[in-house]
Amino acid sequence: MRGITKRFPGVLANDDVTFEAAAGEVHALLGENGAGKTTLSNILTGLYRQDEGDVELYGETVRFHSPRDALDAGVCMVHQHFRLVAPFTVAENVVLGDHRKEASFFLHGRSTERAVAELGERYGLDVPPRAKIWQLSVGEQQRVEILKALYREARILIMDEPTAVLTPQEAVALFATLRSMAEEGKTVIFISHKLHEVKAVADRVTVLRGGRTIETVAASGATPQSLAALMVGREIEVLRPLEEARQLADVLALEIEGVTVPGDRGEIAVRNVSFSVREGEIVGIAGVAGNGQRELAEAISGMRDIRGGTVRVGGRALRGGDPRESILAGVSHVPEDRLGTGLAPSLSVTNNVAIKTYRGRSLSHGPLLALRRMRDAALGIIRRYDVKTPTPETPVRNLSGGNLQKLVLGREFEDHPLVLVVAQPTRGLDVGAIETVHAYLRDAAASGVAILLLSEDLDEIRALADRILVMYEGEVVGELRAGHASIEEIGLLMAGGRGA
Amino acid sequence: MIRLERRLQQPWWLSVAVPVGSLAVAFAIMAVVLLASGHEVVDTYRKIVEAGFTGNGALSATLVSATPILFTGLAAAAAFRMELFNIGAEGQLYLGAIGASWIALQLGDHGAGSTPLFVVSMCAAAAVLGALWALIPGVLKAFANTNEIITSLMLNYVAGLLLTYLIYDSASYWRDTSTLQARAFPQGKPMPSAAEWPSFGSNVVVPLGFAIGVGVAVVLWFVYSRTRFGFEVSVIADSPRAARYAGMRTRRKILAVMAISGAVAGIGGASQVAEFSHTLDGSPQGLQAAAFGYTGIVVAALARYNPLAVCLVAVLIGGLLNAGFTLQGADFPSGLVGVMQGIILFCALGGELLIRYRLTLRRRSRTHVEGGTTPEAAA
C-alpha cells in the first residue's frame, strides 16, 4: 500500500501511509488507538476507499470498490467487532455471501456443516457448526470469523486487535494458529496496540503514529521499550502493576451479598456473588466479556433487576432495577458503551452534562430549566477535565473517544459519588488519554470514592487495583491482592480454573 | 465522484432554506404531473393561490380549513418529537368531537347560557376523551412494548365506526330524533346556539379555534424547549437507553406525551363541532371524509415538528385544501390535493438529507511510484 491518504469529516486518518507485507509472514501493524491502523485495513478490505494512493496485491495494482472485490481477491479481515449474524448458525455465517461461481442456488445444510467441521479440525478451530452465534463465547465467535476467511481460501488474513476478548491461554492458541497459517504461505497482518503480543507472534512490525508510518522493524530486534517509543513518540511508562495494596480505612461503601442477576435471555448471568469495596479502594474485576461483569455493573447501577441477595451502598440496601434509586444512593456508573448508554449522541455537551442533574436546584427553577447555569456547569467540566470540543453546543457524537470518556468521567466525578462503577474505561483511547483517565481514577480513589473497575485489559487492572476479583460464568472464582497477582494466575482463573 | 458526508454542525438557516427549497421542487414536480394529464399549469396554480389566499374571503375560508389540521398537526408534532408515532390523531379528534358535543348538549339541556362556559367545558371534555383514546396505544406501548403505529391506527377505524354507530345505528343521546325527517335520515342533534364559538375580525375572520390552536402551539413550544419535561423528551427521543441510565421515567413520559397529543387532537374535534358543523357529524361525508388526522401528520412533518412552524404550515396546507374544495370540478380533479401533499412531503423528506449531510465533490488522484517491488510482496 503506497501513499495512502484517507480523510473523514474533521479528521485525517491516514496520511501518506506506506506499508508492505510479504507472503508467508506474520506482519504486525502496531500503533495506539487512533493511529489509523483500522482505517488502513478497512481500505485494504474494500470497506473504505482511499482518497489518494495505490494498493498492490502480488505486484498488481488493485482498486477495491466494495468488500466484495477484496474478498474475491483473497483478502479477509477478522474485525474487532465481529461481523457475524447473531441468529444464524456457525455454518450459515461461514457460507454467507459466497459469490463463487460454484456456489449453489439452494443451501445444503448438512454438507456445509460437514465442510465447516472439517475445516475447523484442520486448523484447530473447533466450533459446533450447528450452534447459533449468540450461544457461543466470544473466543468461539472469533474462531468462526477465522473459519470464514479460511473457507474463502483467503491469501491475506487481517486480524484486528484479536486478543482483546481472549484469555491469555486462548491468545497463545491463536498465535499458534496464525503461525501455522503463515507457514502455509498465507500472509497474516496482525493489528494491535499491545507490545508483548506483537513481539510474541510477529516477524516484522510496522509502527503507525498519528496516521503516518513511522518505521518498519524486525520483531526479533525490538524491545517493548523501543516499540513503545516508536508508537508514542516519546518515552512513556509502560504500565507497571501495583506493588502492593494501599492502606485503607475499613469503611464499606459497597457491599454485595449473595447477589444473583438475570441475563438478557432469561438465564442467570450473575450467580450468588459476594464481595465488598471499601471507601477509597479500587477493586478490579477481571474476566473475558460475557462472564457476568456487565450484568453485575448494571445491577448495581439500577439498570438491571436484582433477583437475589442484597446490594448495599453506604449501608443502605437497594431495591434494584431503578437507575434513579442507585443514583440517589450515590452510585455513579461509567458504562462501557459511552455513546449508546452514557450519553445522548445528538444532544449537546451541555445537555449531556445535565442529564442526571437537571432536576436539582442548581440547574432548574422548578419546572423550568436554568439554561445559563447548565452552560456554566458544562464549561466547568470542559475546563477541569480537558474535554476538547469546539463549543458546549456541539453534539457529543462529534467528540473523539478520549474526550467522550473524559466528559463522562468528569460528569460522574462532579456528582461526588460514594461508589463509582467503571467499565472498560480506556477502550479505544490513545496513550495520552489513557494516562489521564488512570490519573482521574487514582485521584478519585484518593478522595475516598470506592471504585469498582471492570476491564478486559489485565495490565490496566494490575496497575490500578488494590484487589483483583476474577469472574467466570457468573461467579467470582478467585481473589488476588495487588503485588501477588501474576498474569498466569489471573489467566488461569479467567479460563475457569479454580484459584487460591 | 459525489460523496455524502455527515455534517458536524447544522447551520440554522438550513432549517429554513431546505424546506422552502423542497416546496419549490415539489411545485415544479406537480407542474409536470399537471402537464402530463393535460391541465394548464400556470392557470391552475393561479387559481389555487386565488382560491386559497388572495381571493375575496379566501383567507378566512383557509383559516377554517387550517384550524382542524393545526390541532392534529400539533398533536402529531408533540408525539413524533419523542419518536412516538401517534397516527391516531384522526380517531382522537372524533372522540374529542363526541365529548364536546355531549357536554354542549348537556349544558344546553340544563339551560346554561354563556358562551365562555361552553368554550371551556367543550375544550375540557374534548381534551379528556382525546387523551383517553390516545392513552390506549400509550399504555400498550409503555407496558407491553406494542407498536404504537398500528394500535393508534386501528383505533382510528374503531373511532370512526363508533361515530357512525352513534348517529346511524342507535338511538343515542347524540342522535336527533325530534322530527320525522331526522328519524328517517340520521343526523346528530344540533348544538345549542350559545355553544357556537365566536370569531374575530371583519376582513379576515379568525375562528376562535384557530386562536386557541396558536395558543396551544406556543405553550407546546415553551414546554418542549424550556422545561425539564421537554428536556427529558429530547433525551428519550435521542436515546431511550441513555434516558433510562440517567434515571428518567420513560414510561411515564410515554403516557404523558400520548395524553397531551390526544388531548390536542381532541380539542380539534371540539372546534369542528362548535365552529363549523354545529352538530356531531357522523355521516360518511362529515368528519370521517376529511382525513384531518392524516393531513395533520403531513403538516407536522413539513414543520419538522416545531409547534410554531406547524401554525404556518397549517395555514399553507389549509389554503391548498380550501382551494381544492372551491375549485372542485372537471377542471380540478379530485385527488389532486392528496397528490400535492404527497409530493411536498417526499421533497421535504429528500431535503432532510441535505440538512443532515453535505455533498462533497472529490477527485480521485493517483500517485505513481517508480521502481520495482519486492518479488515476494503480497500487499
Added chain:
Amino acid sequence: MNDGLLVIVLAQAVLYGTPLLYASLGELLAERSGVLNLGVEGMMVFGAAVGYWATQRVHGSDEVVLTVAVGAAALSGAAMALIHAFLTITLRASQIVSGLALTIFAGGLGLSAYFGAELHLADLPATHQFRSLDVLGLGDMPFFGPILFDQSLLVYLSWLATLLVGLYLARTRLGLNVRAVGEAPASADAMGIDVALYRYVHVLVGGAFAGVAGACYSLAIAPGWVSGDVLVNGAGWIAIALVIFAFWRPELCLVGAYLFGGLSALPFALQAHDVTITPEFLQALPYVMTIIVLVLVSTAFARRRLGAPAALGRPYVREER
C-alpha cells in the same frame, strides 16, 4: 351443508384473506431486508385502480386481459414502492414518515383518486373479472369444497406465492443473504453482499405484491372501482400488522390472513343469515383483534426476542464514523 353459515364464512375468509395474504407476503419480504414500508395501503389502492383500468383498456379473452391487468397492478405497486425505496435507502429518510407519505400520496385521496377521476373509472362497468374455478370438479365436496376448491385463480396463486416465499427465505442462498441484510447489514456488507441492492429489490417486489393485493379487490372481490378509501378500507394496515403477528414467517401469514379475512367477512355473512348484531361492532372486530393480537405478540417476544429483523427500520450507512 355447503350453504351453512360456517362454510360460507370460511369460504369468504379465504376470499377476503387473499389480498391480505399477498400484501403481507410483500411486506414480509421488504421487512426481512430491513425496510419498513408503511405505504402498503396506498400501493394496494393504486394497484386496484391500475388493474381495473387495464381491464378496460386491453381487449381480448378473459385470460389475456386479466393476466395483463394483474401484471399492470404489480408494476404500479412496484413503481410506488420505488419512491419509498429511493427516499429511505439512497436518501436515508425516515422510513416511517416516508411510508406514511406514500399512503397519502398514492391512496384513496391521492393519486388513485386522481387516476380514477381522470379516467372516469367509477363510471365504467366491470368487464373482466376473476371467477371461481371449480378445481378438479371438487367444488361440491362437502365442507371443504366451497372453501378450498371453488376459489378464483388469484387464491390458488397466493398459495403458490406463500410456498415460494417460504422456500426462498429458508432454503436458498439469496434468501440467506437477504436475511443477513435485515439482521446485521454491517456483517452482510463485510461479506460482500450489496445491502442497498437487496433492499431495493425486496421493497420493489413487496410493492408488486401489494399492487396484486389491490387488484384482488377491483378484479375479484368487488369488481369495479369506487373512489375514496372504501375499497381497501384499512386492509393494507392489517397486512402490516399481520407480518408481526406471523413472526415474519410466510406460513403464519397465511393463517393470519385467513383469520382476519374471516373477521372481515363475518358481518356480511351474518347479515345474510338474519343474525342481527350491530354492524359497526362486527366491522370493528378485525381492527380490535389486530390490536389484541399485537399486544400478545409483543409481550411474548419481548421476552423471547424472536422475530423482528434486528436492523428493521434503520438506514444502513457504510462509511459512518
